[in-house]
Amino acid sequence: xxxxxxxxxxxxxxxxxxxxxxxxxxxxxxxxxxxxxxxxxxxxxxxxxxxxxxxxxxxxxxxxxxxxxxxxxxxxxxxxxxxxxxxxxxxxxxxxxxxxxxxxxxxxxxxxxxxxxxxxxxxxxxxxxxxxxxxxxxxxxxxxxxxxxxxxxxxxxxxxxxxxxxxxxxxxxxxxxxxxxxxxxxxxxxxxxxxxxxxxxxxxxxxxxxxxxxxxxxxxxxxxxxxxxxxxxxxxxxxxxxxxxxxxxxxxxxxxxxxxxxxxxxxxxxxxxxxxxxxxxxxxxxxxxxxxxxxxxxxxxxxxxxxxxxxxxxxxxxxxxxxxxxxxxxxxxxxxxxxxxxxxxxxxxxxxxxxxxxxxxxxxxxxxxxxxxxxxxxxxxxxxxxxxxxxxxxxxxxxxxxxxxxxxxxxxxxxxxxxxxxxxxxxxxxxxxxxxxxxxxxxxxxxxxxxxxxxxxxxxxxxxxxxxxxxxxxxxxxxxxxxxxxxxxxxxxxxxxxxxxxxxxxxxxxxxxxxxxxxxxxxxxxxxxxxxx
Numbered sequence: 001x002x003x004x005x006x007x008x009x010x011x012x013x014x015x016x017x018x019x020x021x022x023x024x025x026x027x028x029x030x031x032x033x034x035x036x037x038x039x040x041x042x043x044x045x046x047x048x049x050x051x052x053x054x055x056x057x058x059x060x061x062x063x064x065x066x067x068x069x070x071x072x073x074x075x076x077x078x079x080x081x082x083x084x085x086x087x088x089x090x091x092x093x094x095x096x097x098x099x100x101x102x103x104x105x106x107x108x109x110x111x112x113x114x115x116x117x118x119x120x121x122x123x124x125x126x127x128x129x130x131x132x133x134x135x136x137x138x139x140x141x142x143x144x145x146x147x148x149x150x151x152x153x154x155x156x157x158x159x160x161x162x163x164x165x166x167x168x169x170x171x172x173x174x175x176x177x178x179x180x181x182x183x184x185x186x187x188x189x190x191x192x193x194x195x196x197x198x199x200x201x202x203x204x205x206x207x208x209x210x211x212x213x214x215x216x217x218x219x220x221x222x223x224x225x226x227x228x229x230x231x232x233x234x235x236x237x238x239x240x241x242x243x244x245x246x247x248x249x250x251x252x253x254x255x256x257x258x259x260x261x262x263x264x265x266x267x268x269x270x271x272x273x274x275x276x277x278x279x280x281x282x283x284x285x286x287x288x289x290x291x292x293x294x295x296x297x298x299x300x301x302x303x304x305x306x307x308x309x310x311x312x313x314x315x316x317x318x319x320x321x322x323x324x325x326x327x328x329x330x331x332x333x334x335x336x337x338x339x340x341x342x343x344x345x346x347x348x349x350x351x352x353x354x355x356x357x358x359x360x361x362x363x364x365x366x367x368x369x370x371x372x373x374x375x376x377x378x379x380x381x382x383x384x385x386x387x388x389x390x391x392x393x394x395x396x397x398x399x400x401x402x403x404x405x406x407x408x409x410x411x412x413x414x415x416x417x418x419x420x421x422x423x424x425x426x427x428x429x430x431x432x433x434x435x436x437x438x439x440x441x442x443x444x445x446x447x448x449x450x451x452x453x454x455x456x457x458x459x460x461x462x463x464x465x466x467x468x469x470x471x472x473x474x475x476x477x478x479x480x481x482x483x484x485x486x487x488x489x490x491x492x493x494x495x496x497x498x499x500x501x502x503x504x505x506x507x508x509x510x511x512x513x514x515x516x517x518x519x520x521x522x523x524x525x526x527x528x529x530x531x532x533x
Contacts, residue, residue, distance in 0.1 A: 029533040034453040041453050044434040048174065049257075049286045049303060050344040051433030052127040053423060054383040056352060059131055059155050060106055060140050061403045062386055063113035071108055074154045079104040088398035098186070099224055102398045103139040109403075111156040115167050120409070122171040124389065125423040128381075129168055130176040130259055132353060134161070137185055141353070141401075143261060144185025144224050148239070148246040158253075165254030174256035176286065179247065181239050181274075182265045183219040183227045191216075191226050204232050219262070230270050240274040247274060248281035256285055259347075263289030263302060271301035288347055295346065296337040304345030307380055309334065311349050314378075317446065318362065318371045320465045324446030331378065331448070332439040340379060344434055348380035351388065357400045358385075359393040359415075366510045369418065370463055373491070373512040376422045377450065377461045379437045384419070391415035425490050425514065431457045438477050445470045445507050454533055455480035456519040460487060464507035474503045482528040487515035 030038070044050055064084050065071055075081045078094055082105055091101030111134070121129060133142035136150040151158050161177075168175045184191055194202040195216070206226050207217035219225040229235055240247035247258060258278065263271060266289075275287045289302035294309055313330055316322040335343055350371055351358045362368035375382045390408040394400035409416065426432050431450040435457065440447035446463040458478050464470045476498050487496045487503075491514055496503055498517075507513065519529050 027533050029531050030453070031533070034533055037453060044341075044344070045430060047345075047434075048127065048284070049381070050341075051379075051426075052174075052345075052381045053125060053426065054128040054130050054176075054347055054381055055121050055124070055126040055386065056130045056383055057114065057132070057386050058109075058141075058353060058401060059111060059114055059134055060109045061401060062109050063117045063404065063406075065108045065110050065113045066116075068108050071110075071154065075106050079106060082107050082403075084108075084403050087402045088394075090398060097138075099139060103141065105398075106140050106154065107403045108154070110154060111151075111160040111164050115164055118167055118171055118173075122173060124420065125427050126173060126384075128174045128176055128256075130383070131178060133178045133180050133261075135180075138187045139185070139224075143180050144183075144187070145180055146185050146188040147190070148181075148184075149249070161250065161255065162253045165256075169254070174286075175254070176257040176259055176288070177250060177255050178261060179258040180261040181228065181246070182230070182262050183225040186224045186226055205229055205235050219265070227265075230266065236270065236273065240277040243281070245277070247278055251278060251282040251285055256282065257287060257303075258285075259288045259290065259306070260302070261290055263298075263305075264291050264293055268298070268301045271298075275300065275302055286345065288345075294337075295334065295343070299339065299342040302342075304342055304347060304381070306383070307343070307346040307348050310378065310380065314350065314371050314374050315361070317463075317465050318367045318374070320467065324444060324463055324465055325442050328439045328442070328446050328448055331437065335379060335437050340436060343379045343437075344381070346380050347383040348375050348378065349383045349385075350375055351400070352383070352385050353401055354397070355400065356396060357392055357394040358388055359391055360395050360400075367465075370465065370510065370512045372418075372422060373461070373514065374463065376426050377432055377459065377514060378448075379435075379450070382426070389416050389419035429457065429459055429516075430454075431459045435459070440474050440477060442472050442474065443470075445472050445505075447472065447474050449476070449478060451478055455529060456517065458517055460503070460515040461512065462505060462507055462515070463512040464509060467509050469509055470507045472505050472507065474505065476501055476503050480529075480532050481517065482532075486518045488518065490514040490516060 072081055078097060084107060088102060088105060094101055134151050134155050135142060135145050136147040136152050137144050138146065142152060151161060165175045190202040191206060193200045194206050194208060206229055214223055217227045219227050238245055260266065271289060278285045278287050287302045288304045288306060289298060291298055291305040292308045295305045295307060298305055313327055317324060317327040358368055362371060387404055390405050390413060392405050394402050431452050435450040435452045438449040438451055440449060444466060448461055450459045481498045483498060483500050485498045491512065494513060496505055496515055520527060
């Protein structure tokens with residue numbers, strides 16, 4: 001559990017420091033290095049995309065509709081409308097519609113019902129609401145678009161998206177949509193016409209011909225997912241180039257960004273075109289690419305990635321399949337190769353609609369919580385899959401896509417309280433949101449700093465994923481940390497001291513520490529920090 005006595009003290013100290021300390025460019029206590037980077041630090045802090053807290057929602061599964069019976073006509077057979085207490089289960093292949101039965105099971109959530117639960121999301125401390133696809137499609141997952149410009153009627157209308165964006169903004173959050181632009185659905189009228197009529201203008205949108213085993217090119221050879229011919233300038237114009245295109249149109253109507261499905265298939269150049277178009281429509285918007293690749297060269301083609309590489313490393317290190325020291329070197333190399341700015345904007349995912357839920361993949365509570373500590377302290381934007389904060393479980397597709405367990409929302413839910421603590425800690429720490437990453441040399445444990453230009457904002461994170469206690473003597477690579485400064489662990493009652501730039505720690509097996517310095521510039525007593533920013 002996050003140490004409740006420490007969080008208010010950290011928050012009060014941060015508020016006091018911000019109130020009395022001038023900007024780095026003006027502070028008489030800034031050193032030459034601070035002044036050289038003052039504009040950079042300020043720009044980082046002001047960019048909402050850096051270190052944002054993201055919450056992912058499947059609209060159909062998040063909030064029950066106001067009147068379920070009134071919606072039944074929207075789900076004609078063989079589609080099925082389930083009750084909220086049912087859980088998804090793998091079904092059978094339906095040859096008549098050529099999809100699996102669990103792909104057309106629905107729970108009835110819509111944009112209107114989602115709007116009624118925005119206060120819950122905002123109260124968690126979330127910055128960004130990210131929705132799985134909402135465009136017109138046949139299946140429940142909607143990665144088989146029929147029409148990008150229309151919203152699926154089960155969810156609402158295009159105007160409902162604008163209303164949702166307004167409601168999200170009113171609560172100080174942003175709204176990001178899921179763009180599935182690499183492929184569409186076989187049931188799309190555009191695609192059906194293209195197959196049947198060689199003179200159709202839609203023919204230019206797809207790869208159709210006898211050279212393809214299916215008669216057309218499909219994503220991963222899935223018959224239901226014909227690929228879009230992005231090589232066509234006219235197609236790209238309608239998808240993102242025109243002012244009223246898919247990407248730009250929604251942005252101009254109030255949406256704040258796009259997460260792009262299978263961005264690796266779209267490629268560097270087209271992604272860069274799309275990202276530039278998004279900035280034209282809405283300066284400061286975000287484009288996040290779903291990339292299961294090493295993220296080094298994908299910038300500036302996208303603003304950030306879904307950092308699946310870091311996810312894989314975290315899952316391995318917390319299960320003691322990778323040493324903490326080697327994990328740290330991998331992260332250091334990644335940040336150096338890709339750059340800290342795009343990594344800060346990248347979404348750090350531990351689970352989502354494509355993976356087993358975290359409670360299922362990491363059933364051991366200590367290992368799971370260590371993974372979440374790393375998710376919230378490493379550089380990036382933590383992306384929380386709906387219900388993770390409640391301890392929801394679920395295996396492979398479709399089990400991980402169950403309806404939101406609102407019955408678990410209670411003040412005595414330990415998982416919810418744990419998540420609330422992590423979010424509070426993150427929100428109160430500029431270093432965790434947008435600070436540099438600095439690896440500390442260690443033999444077995446993982447140790448790193450998150451730092452800004454201010455001593456009081458430094459955070460030292462240490463994790464011991466092994467099954468035995470570890471003793472480490474760390475070189476605390478922060479020249480503003482004065483000797484004998486005490487550090488408090490936000491996760492326990494433990495404390496530690498810096499002595500001449502070093503710190504000696506005994507780290508119990510399977511535990512993590514998030515250490516913050518006691519730097520009080522308000523006292524009238526002696527402090528070595530009185531002339532240090």
